[in-house]
Structure formats: C-alpha cells, structure tokens
Amino acid sequence: MAKENHRSKRDEADRHESTAGITITNNRVIRLLVTNKAVQHAVNLCTVAIFFYAIYRAAVGPADAGANFGSVVFFDLWWAPVMVFSLLLLGRIWCYACPLGAIVRFTQRFGLRRHFPMYTRKRVVLGLPLSVLSLTALTFAIARWPLYKVGVAYTPRLIPAYWLTILGVAVAVSLVYRRQAFCRYVCPITGVMSVASKFSPFEIAQNRATGVQCATLEYESDFLSTDRRCTACMACTAGQPEEDVELRFRWPGAAVLTERIPLVDEAIVALVIWAVFPIDHVLGDAVEETAFVDSLPGLLTPTAAYLVSIAATILVFTAVNRLASEWSGVDWTASYTKFGLAYAPLGLMFTLGSHAIGGLLEDGGRALNVFFDGLGVPLSLPTGASPAVVAAWDEFVRTGWLWLAVLWSALIAWQVARTMTDSTTRALKAFLPHLALMIGSTAVVAVALASH
Numbered sequence: 001m002a003k004e005n006h007r008s009k010r011d012e013a014d015r016h017e018s019t020a021g022i023t024i025t026n027n028r029v030i031r032l033l034v035t036n037k038a039v040q041h042a043v044n045l046c047t048v049a050i051f052f053y054a055i056y057r058a059a060v061g062p063a064d065a066g067a068n069f070g071s072v073v074f075f076d077l078w079w080a081p082v083m084v085f086s087l088l089l090l091g092r093i094w095c096y097a098c099p100l101g102a103i104v105r106f107t108q109r110f111g112l113r114r115h116f117p118m119y120t121r122k123r124v125v126l127g128l129p130l131s132v133l134s135l136t137a138l139t140f141a142i143a144r145w146p147l148y149k150v151g152v153a154y155t156p157r158l159i160p161a162y163w164l165t166i167l168g169v170a171v172a173v174s175l176v177y178r179r180q181a182f183c184r185y186v187c188p189i190t191g192v193m194s195v196a197s198k199f200s201p202f203e204i205a206q207n208r209a210t211g212v213q214c215a216t217l218e219y220e221s222d223f224l225s226t227d228r229r230c231t232a233c234m235a236c237t238a239g240q241p242e243e244d245v246e247l248r249f250r251w252p253g254a255a256v257l258t259e260r261i262p263l264v265d266e267a268i269v270a271l272v273i274w275a276v277f278p279i280d281h282v283l284g285d286a287v288e289e290t291a292f293v294d295s296l297p298g299l300l301t302p303t304a305a306y307l308v309s310i311a312a313t314i315l316v317f318t319a320v321n322r323l324a325s326e327w328s329g330v331d332w333t334a335s336y337t338k339f340g341l342a343y344a345p346l347g348l349m350f351t352l353g354s355h356a357i358g359g360l361l362e363d364g365g366r367a368l369n370v371f372f373d374g375l376g377v378p379l380s381l382p383t384g385a386s387p388a389v390v391a392a393w394d395e396f397v398r399t400g401w402l403w404l405a406v407l408w409s410a411l412i413a414w415q416v417a418r419t420m421t422d423s424t425t426r427a428l429k430a431f432l433p434h435l436a437l438m439i440g441s442t443a444v445v446a447v448a449l450a451s452h
Contacts, residue, residue, distance in 0.1 A: 021246030024204070033096075034224070035241035040234055044102035051099035051163075057374060058159035066366065068156040069374035074163070075153045076367040081356040083189070088352060091197035091226035093204060095183065100167065101231060104174040104182050111175040116185055126318070127332050133265035136191025137272045141310060143188030144276055149302040179215040183231045190229070191269035195344050197227045198255035203248045212239035227255060253412045256341045257419055264333065267340025268314070273347035275313035276306075278354070278402075279441065282448040283309045317343065320433045328430035330420045338420065339434055342413040346438065349405030350445075353397045361385040361393050398446045406442050410435055 025031040032039050050073065058070025065071040086094045095101050117132050124130070143166065152158045166188070173182040183190060197203075205225040212235055224236050224245060237245060287293050287305040296304060317340065325335045359367075365381035372379045384390070417431035 021205075021248035023244045024247045025245045030245075031241075034234055034237045034245050037234065037238045040096065043097050044099065047097050047099040048102055053374075055160045055163055058156045061156060063156060065154050065156055066363070067370060069370055070159050071153070071156045072367050072370045073374075074159060075147070076359065076363075077371060080351065081360055081364075084352055084356040087193060087196040088200055088348060090202050090204060091200045092193045092228075092230050092232060093226050094193070095230065095232035096234070098183075100170050100187065101180065101183050101233075103167065104170050104180050105233065107171050108174040108178060108180065111178070113178040114176055116177045116179075116181040128264045128336055129333065130268075131263070131265055132185060133191070133263060134268060135185055136187070136194070137265070137269045139186055139188045140191055140269065141272055141276070145303065145306055149306055150299060180231050180233065184215070184229055191266070192273060194228050195266055195270045195273060195341065196348055198259075198341065199252045199345060199348060200226075201249060201252045203227055203250055204245060205248060206236065206240075206243050206245055208243065212236045228259075253342075253345070253408065256338060256412055257415055262334070262337045262341075264337050264340075267337045270341045270344035270347070271314050271317055272310060274343045275310040275347075277347040278350040278445045279313050280306060280309035281350075282445050283312060285448075316437070320437045324430050324433040327433070328417075328421060328426045330417075330426070330430050334420060335416075335430065338416040339413055339430075342409050342416055342434070343438070345405045345408040345412070346442065349401065349408065353401040358390075358393060358397065361390050394449075398449045402442050402446055406438050409438055413438070 025034065033043075054070040054073040056070070058068055058074075061068040061070060065075075083094050146158075146162060147153045150158065152162045169186065170182045173186050174180070203226055205227075214236060215231055215233055224230065224232075224234070226232065237243070284302075284305040287308045288301055293301055293304050293308075318336075321336050321339055322332075324330075324339070325332050361384060363384045366383045369379045369381055369383075385393075413434050414427070414431050417427040421427040421430060
C-alpha cells in the first residue's frame with residue numbers, strides 16, 4: 001500500500017506539472033491569501049466571529065426565520081448559495097475560510113495528537129470494501145436530518161443547540177486526534193465536498209510537489225489541490241511560497257474516470273446526496289402520507305420517511321448495478337464505485353437549481369438586507385425577483401434543468417461504461433440499466449414538483 005500511495009503521489013505530481021492553467025499567484029492579493037498564514041488567520045478570525053455572532057443572534061433575535069440574522073446566515077447564505085456555488089465551481093476552497101476548520105486547527109494543538117484509524121482498514125460488505133471514510137455519508141445524513149425534519153432551518157431558537165453540538169463534536173475529535181481528523185473524516189460536509197469537487201470545472205493547485213507534509217496523509221499529498229480531501233490549510237503554499245498556484249480548467253466529472261484510487265465510500269456519499277436531493281423531496285412526502293408512517297408519534301414520522309428515502313435509493317441503485325454488472329460482465333466493486341459517482345450530478349444540480357439559484361431569485365435581496373442590517377450596514381435591496389420570473393425559473397427547473405443533470409450524469413456513466421469494457425455491446429449492457437434509472441427517477445421528481 002505504501003508503494004501504491006507513493007506511485008499515486010508521483011503520478012499526481014506529474015499530472016499537475018503537465019497541466020496548463022492561469023497562474024493566480026501573479027496577483028499580489030491572491031498570493032497573500034494563499035501563502036501568508038497571517039492573512040488566513042485574519043480571515044478565519046472574521047468567519048469565527050460571524051459564526052458565534054450568528055449563533056447569538058439566532059438565540060435572541062426574531063422568531064421569524066426570514067428576519068433572524070442567525071437563521072439567514074446559516075441557511076439562506078452559508079449553505080446555499082455560498083457553499084454550493086464554491087463547491088461546484090472551485091472544489092473544496094471553502095475549507096480555507098471555514099470557521100469550524102479554523103477552530104479545529106487551533107484546538108488540536110492542545111490535544112492528544114493520536115492517529116485517526118487509517119482508511120486502509122477496510123470492511124467488506126456485499127463485496128464492497130468500506131472504510132472509515134464511510135463516516136462522512138453517515139454524518140452528512142445525520143446532520144441534515146434535524147434541519148428539515150425537526151425544523152432547525154425554520155426555528156431560530158433551535159439553531160444554537162444544533163451548531164454548538166457540531167462544534168462540540170469537532171472540538172472533542174480535535175482534542176484526541178491530529179491532522180484535522182474532524183475535517184477529513186467526521187465533518188458532515190467533508191464527504192459532500194470530496195464528491196462535489198470531482199464535478200467542479202476549476203481546480204486551484206500548485207504546479208508540483210512542495211515537500212511540505214500535508215494533513216491529508218492518506219493520499220501522501222504534498223501540494224495544494226482543491227480536489228478530493230484537501231482541507232485548504234495552506235501549509236504547502238505557506239511552506240513553499242515561491243511555488244506558483246494555478247487556476248485550472250477541467251471537464252466537470254473527468255476525475256471520476258481518472259482517479260487512480262477510487263473509493264466505494266465516496267460513491268455511497270454520492271448516492272446519499274442523490275437520496276436527500278431530490279429523492280427525499282418526492283419519496284419522503286409520499287412515505288409520510290402512508291397510514292403506518294403517519295400514525296407514528298412525534299418525530300418518528302418524518303424520520304422514518306427520511307430513512308426510507310436513503311435506504312430505498314441505495315438499495316435500488318445496488319439492484320440496478322448488480323443487473324448491469326452481471327449483464328455486462330464488469331467488476332462489481334469498480335462498477336459500484338464509478339457508476340455510483342455518476343449519479344452525483346442528479347443531486348448536486350437539484351440543490352443548485354432549486355435551493356441556491358431558486359432561493360436567490362425568490363428572496364435573495366431580503367437575505368442580504370437582513371445580513372447587512374445585522375452587521376450595522378443597512379441595505380434596501382429589492383426582496384427578490386418578480387413572481388413571474390420565479391415561476392418561470394421553477395418551470396425551467398422541472399422541464400429543463402433536471403434533464404440537463406440527467407444528460408451530465410449519463411455522459412459520465414457512458415464514459416465509465418466504455419472504460420470498463422472492451423466492446424460497445426458490453427458498454428451498452430453496463431450503461432442502459434443506469435440510464436433507465438436516471439431517466440425514470442428524474443421523471444418522477446419532475447412530476448412531483450409540478451404537482452406541488
């Protein structure tokens with residue numbers, strides 16, 4: 001395994017050296033941002049201050065989520081659109097400014113500095129080698145559950161308990177384990193970032209290996225790359241500031257095909273993303289309306305529906321992939337990993353179109369007004385676009401946007417099928433069951449959105 005990691009490191013460094021891009025560190029401001037740790041510390045101080053101020057304002061501000069500074073910061077601006085746009089455009093660059101990451105980097109100095117269980121310790125389930133990285137799928141599903149099933153996103157008074165719980169876990173993990181273990185293995189968003197970064201059209205990366213030891217030791221990284229599991233700690237750029245940092249264009253999703261160490265765990269994260277965006281929006285509502293689930297007490301009703309959505313998504317994909325792999329004769333583990341990742345655009349495009357862009361059109365001006373008013377800078381922006389524009393965008397999401405996501409996923413799946421087989425016939429056998437699932441599930445989602 002050590003030889004494999006070393007070879008992967010060398011190949012990855014060669015790839016970076018041979019790929020052209022725009023040298024962004026020629027700009028003095030950007031060079032300061034990525035090579036001067038004092039500048040990053042200043043940015044982190046600002047984001048940490050806003051983080052705690054937003055928690056405080058959520059507790060003491062208006063009960064109306066739309067007028068509460070804390071609620072607007074966390075759910076109308078931070079997750080969508082800021083984090084969604086940054087993920088889909090530049091990969092894991094958000095980690096540079098993340099307040100939780102900054103707190104982890106600070107608190108781990110006083111911890112026990114133990115090694116987190118390494119990803120090489122795999123457990124085989126249904127022929128799939130799972131590792132500790134599967135935690136990211138679990139923590140994402142758990143962290144998202146209270147947002148809309150308990151109502152944290154709509155109830156400002158619940159926000160402090162929610163974020164302080166996550167912060168407590170982050171501090172506890174960092175006081176035991178070293179190298180930003182929380183950010184790499186436990187953070188609810190880290191798995192989403194690892195998957196989404198494969199589909200971003202741009203990557204921020206150094207030209208070659210710097211020799212500065214990186215926190216992401218499982219990949220033997222020693223150069224900046226906003227792909228996969230980088231935590232943007234900037235140790236490499238600060239340690240070797242003379243090495244250029246480039247902004248590179250790449251075909252969105254090409255990393256699914258070119259990664260030398262594909263991980264089943266990331267495929268499961270991709271399926272969970274698809275399950276909660278958008279399958280749960282459709283299947284979850286239908287399950288809640290069934291007699292048995294509707295009769296469950298309290299939070300068990302939405303929780304059961306949520307779990308059914310995730311379980312059904314993974315089981316249906318598993319069955320379809322079993323059919324495709326046996327029909328075409330491709331390797332089960334490799335096909336599960338590659339085809340699973342191909343479904344990520346279905347979830348990513350849904351949340352981008354419905355939540356990020358749709359939210360900005362509907363009440364982006366209101367959110368910005370509340371945010372800047374809370375910082376003492378009054379604004380009077382229009383609340384949002386006209387109802388006609390919002391309705392037109394919602395119609396386009398149903399009739400065009402979701403199908404662009406299908407096209408994106410299908411193109412990746414077809415390329416996966418071609419690289420895993422030695423003939424067009426076998427490639428079609430591996431591809432067609434997945435294409436049918438992509439089209440069928442999206443048609444159901446579109447019809448459900450139209451009926452709401």
